[in-house]
Amino acid sequence: MDFTLTKKEEAFRDELRSWLSVxxxxxxxxxxxxxxxxxxxxxxxxxxxQRKLYEGGWAAISWPEAYGxxxxxxxxxxIYHQEMVRVKxxxxxNYVGIHMVAPTLMQMGTDQQKxxxxxxxLTGNHVWSQGYSEPNAGxxxxxxxxxxxxxxxxxxxxxxxxxxxxxxxxxxxxLLARTGQSGKKHEGITVFLLDMNQEGVETRPITQMDGRExxxxxxxxxxxxxxxxxVGEEGKGWSVLIALMLHERSGIAAEVFTLEQQFEEVAEMAxxxxxxxxxxxxxxxxxxxxxxxxxxxxxxxxxxxxxITHTLKxxxxxxxxxxxxxxxxxxxxxxxxxxxxxxxxxxxxAGGDAPFDGAMxxxxxxxxxATIGGGTSEVQRNTIGERILGLPKDLGR
Amino acid sequence: xDFSLNEEQELFRSAVRKYLKDLGGTGTARATIRGDDEPAxxxxxxxxxxxxxxxxxxxxxxGLGLGALDLVPVFEETGRVLLxxxxxxxxxxxxxxxxxxxxxxxxxxxxxxxxSGESAFSVAWYETGRSLFPETFxxxxxxxxxxxxxxxxxxxxxxxxxxxxxIVGAEAPGGTSLFLVxxxxxxxxxxxxxxxxxxxxxxxxxxxxxxxxxxxxxxxxDMLREALLHFNxxxxxxxxxxxxxxxxxxxxxxKIRVQFNQPIGRFQAIKHxxxxxxxxxxxxxxxxxxxxxxxxxxADDRIAAVHSARSFASRAYIKAAGDSIQIHGGIxxxxxxxxxxYLKRARYWDHYFGSVRDxxxxxxxxxxxxxxxxxxxAPVS
Numbered sequence: 001m002d003f004t005l006t007k008k009e010e011a012f013r014d015e016l017r018s019w020l021s022v023x024x025x026x027x028x029x030x031x032x033x034x035x036x037x038x039x040x041x042x043x044x045x046x047x048x049x050q051r052k053l054y055e056g057g058w059a060a061i062s063w064p065e066a067y068g069x070x071x072x073x074x075x076x077x078x079i080y081h082q083e084m085v086r087v088k089x090x091x092x093x094n095y096v097g098i099h100m101v102a103p104t105l106m107q108m109g110t111d112q113q114k115x116x117x118x119x120x121x122l123t124g125n126h127v128w129s130q131g132y133s134e135p136n137a138g139x140x141x142x143x144x145x146x147x148x149x150x151x152x153x154x155x156x157x158x159x160x161x162x163x164x165x166x167x168x169x170x171x172x173x174x175l176l177a178r179t180g181q182s183g184k185k186h187e188g189i190t191v192f193l194l195d196m197n198q199e200g201v202e203t204r205p206i207t208q209m210d211g212r213e214x215x216x217x218x219x220x221x222x223x224x225x226x227x228x229x230x231v232g233e234e235g236k237g238w239s240v241l242i243a244l245m246l247h248e249r250s251g252i253a254a255e256v257f258t259l260e261q262q263f264e265e266v267a268e269m270a271x272x273x274x275x276x277x278x279x280x281x282x283x284x285x286x287x288x289x290x291x292x293x294x295x296x297x298x299x300x301x302x303x304x305x306x307x308i309t310h311t312l313k314x315x316x317x318x319x320x321x322x323x324x325x326x327x328x329x330x331x332x333x334x335x336x337x338x339x340x341x342x343x344x345x346x347x348x349x350a351g352g353d354a355p356f357d358g359a360m361x362x363x364x365x366x367x368x369x370a371t372i373g374g375g376t377s378e379v380q381r382n383t384i385g386e387r388i389l390g391l392p393k394d395l396g397r
Numbered sequence: 398x399d400f401s402l403n404e405e406q407e408l409f410r411s412a413v414r415k416y417l418k419d420l421g422g423t424g425t426a427r428a429t430i431r432g433d434d435e436p437a438x439x440x441x442x443x444x445x446x447x448x449x450x451x452x453x454x455x456x457x458x459x460g461l462g463l464g465a466l467d468l469v470p471v472f473e474e475t476g477r478v479l480l481x482x483x484x485x486x487x488x489x490x491x492x493x494x495x496x497x498x499x500x501x502x503x504x505x506x507x508x509x510x511x512x513s514g515e516s517a518f519s520v521a522w523y524e525t526g527r528s529l530f531p532e533t534f535x536x537x538x539x540x541x542x543x544x545x546x547x548x549x550x551x552x553x554x555x556x557x558x559x560x561x562x563x564i565v566g567a568e569a570p571g572g573t574s575l576f577l578v579x580x581x582x583x584x585x586x587x588x589x590x591x592x593x594x595x596x597x598x599x600x601x602x603x604x605x606x607x608x609x610x611x612x613x614x615x616x617x618x619d620m621l622r623e624a625l626l627h628f629n630x631x632x633x634x635x636x637x638x639x640x641x642x643x644x645x646x647x648x649x650x651x652k653i654r655v656q657f658n659q660p661i662g663r664f665q666a667i668k669h670x671x672x673x674x675x676x677x678x679x680x681x682x683x684x685x686x687x688x689x690x691x692x693x694x695x696a697d698d699r700i701a702a703v704h705s706a707r708s709f710a711s712r713a714y715i716k717a718a719g720d721s722i723q724i725h726g727g728i729x730x731x732x733x734x735x736x737x738x739y740l741k742r743a744r745y746w747d748h749y750f751g752s753v754r755d756x757x758x759x760x761x762x763x764x765x766x767x768x769x770x771x772x773x774x775a776p777v778s
Binding site for chain 2 (some may be wrong): 001002003078271281282287288290291292295298299306309312323326378382385390392
């Protein structure tokens with residue numbers, strides 16, 4: 001057992017740290033972290049940040065050097081996430097492009113696709129969104145109804161996508177559409193690289209329960225794609241999705257470190273907030289609950305370390321790594337539920353009137369999304385039950 | 398980054414697991430419940446022959462001088478079959494106490510006996526109506542020339558496995574202190590009925606028993622707190638072993654039990670409950686392995702690490718045992734199945750040498766959450 005970093009890993013961390021200290025937006029490290037309000041300014045801000053990362057060689061560290069990456073080791077990737085969480089870096093606007101689309105194209109894209117997209121993903125010229133979910137296809141993705149029909153050598157696409165993150169800022173969409181109805185429900189699905197800057201694509205932001213507008217509805221009305229926009233083979237999109245998932249090797253590093261940081265903030269609140277002149281941590285109920293969360297959040301981090309160890313030794317993640325997402329997202333909900341409770345009657349307030357400027361209130365509301373997005377907790381439990389424990393599959397799947 | 402037990406530790410685990418399985422798994426525990434101690438005694442000497450008793454004993458005293466991590470696989474496997482005996486008390490509490498605080502003579506006298514498995518040790522600490530760390534004990538030790546005489550009544554002293562030596566907490570000039578008292582010095586041993594019938598706690602009374610001071614007078618609580626870090630680490634390994642077995646037998650049952658024309662494991666109400674058991678198991682395992690690492694290396698956060706592991710695993714073990722009974726349905730409520738044995742063991746350990754609340758308090762204190770108070774606070778564990 002060994003938790004220390006190697007000299008090379010330390011050097012990597014120090015290099016990133018010093019780069020961040022110079023290149024983060026002005027005042028960011030000191031806590032001035034407000035993002036612009038208007039869509040245009042917000043988009044520009046995030047694209048500028050991605051451009052800066054690219055210029056510094058920090059946009060896609062896990063990519064091969066030939067594509068402009070650093071060929072980073074798994075540990076370097078984890079350190080990268082840890083440092084980005086530590087400085088609360090601005091979101092990576094092209095997350096989908098860098099972590100999903102480009103690695104998939106590197107593996108199975110045509111030369112033309114690689115040429116057209118990979119560099120533009122890296123520089124942030126093309127921001128990507130992911131067109132998976134639909135109103136009638138949530139947890140059951142095979143139920144998608146968006147259809148692509150070939151006519152006069154072009155694909156005409158009609159349908160509706162939903163919960164599409166960053167679609168309002170995106171130039172391209174990694175789109176799932178049905179191209180055939182025969183056979184099993186996993187068959188006849190095709191992945192298209194869709195240009196979003198066209199008449200047949202309309203994006204409407206959805207206001208979330210926490211007031212933000214991070215995801216969207218996307219309406220496709222006779223949107224057009226071409227044969228050269230298909231990833232892999234026509235009708236074999238499901239295997240593209242599987243391949244894409246296998247690229248995931250650092251798992252949910254960012255979420256693990258974020259949860260840890262959030263815990264520290266809640267602990268700080270418990271030591272700082274006072275009731276009748278005493279820090280609320282002196283209340284045994286609060287001390288007890290916080291110690292319980294400390295144990296469970298430490299446990300989640302350590303589970304993650306155990307799973308990374310498995311990946312480092314075996315070259316790929318073991319089945320147990322599928323526990324991480326479920327555990328971390330559920331713990332986030334419990335942490336902020338607790339953070340609300342311990343505020344006492346001040347917990348009803350929000351924004352600047354609430355303790356800590358309403359940071360806990362905001363994160364409390366946001367935490368409800370984490371157990372739904374990226375596969376609901378229920379779907380995660382099915383997967384774990386079937387893949388790890390070998391329990392029989394649900395009927396209907 | 399390497400967060401895993403090493404190959405030797407895993408190999409050793411396989412050997413211990415196979416040995417205990419060949420002895421009949423929980424059959425050994427069931428024999429103890431029937432009043433037949435022989436299988437547990439045989440298992441104890443078999444394990445000693447495999448070298449488990451030598452693990453924590455220093456090399457100078459015929460041991461292997463290994464650390465807390467090497468005990469992890471051992472206690473996971475003894476916990477899996479609910480093995481009755483004093484391995485935990487001897488190897489993870491008495492041996493660390495004697496090793497860290499004993500005189501050369503005491504070490505020479507007792508540690509080789511522990512390493513070979515010839516002797517088992519127990520700890521006589523609790524008194525009726527007093528907390529784990531009371532202001533004072535009623536049991537007293539009086540100094541007469543160069544020796545001590547100890548008198549009083551201790552309760553909840555584990556005696557299954559016939560200990561030869563008790564480490565006893567008593568009031569002495571200077572405060573609460575620890576003493577070595579040979580088993581033959583006890584005036585009476587009254588076995589107590591126990592919810593977990595694989596355990597045999599007893600009430601011990603001493604009248605002017607010959608006692609040897611262990612460590613400095615007045616430091617009894619500090620020494621015990623420190624040694625409990627070793628003890629809790631091993632205890633949590635035992636909990637993890639039990640939980641691992643519970644997840645296994647429960648998932649297996651859900652695959653073969655058919656109702657409504659299908660295995661019940663297909664129903665999400667069942668499936669998700671077993672998955673939650675599995676989540677808790679893996680979290681407990683991670684916390685447990687880290688605690689062992691922290692104790693072995695003397696890490697800064699070892700107190701928080703150990704007590705987080707204990708408080709989490711303790712509750713999770715009880716819950717897993719309860720869920721396993723529920724998922725087994727009617728048969729789960731019978732004596733015939735092992736589920737209730739795990740529940741009773743989980744309960745016993747939950748109350749044993751501390752509680753979830755004690756552990757959470759200790760973790761909070763060590764993490765400096767009460768910064769205003771730590772300046773003149775006593776060392777915590």
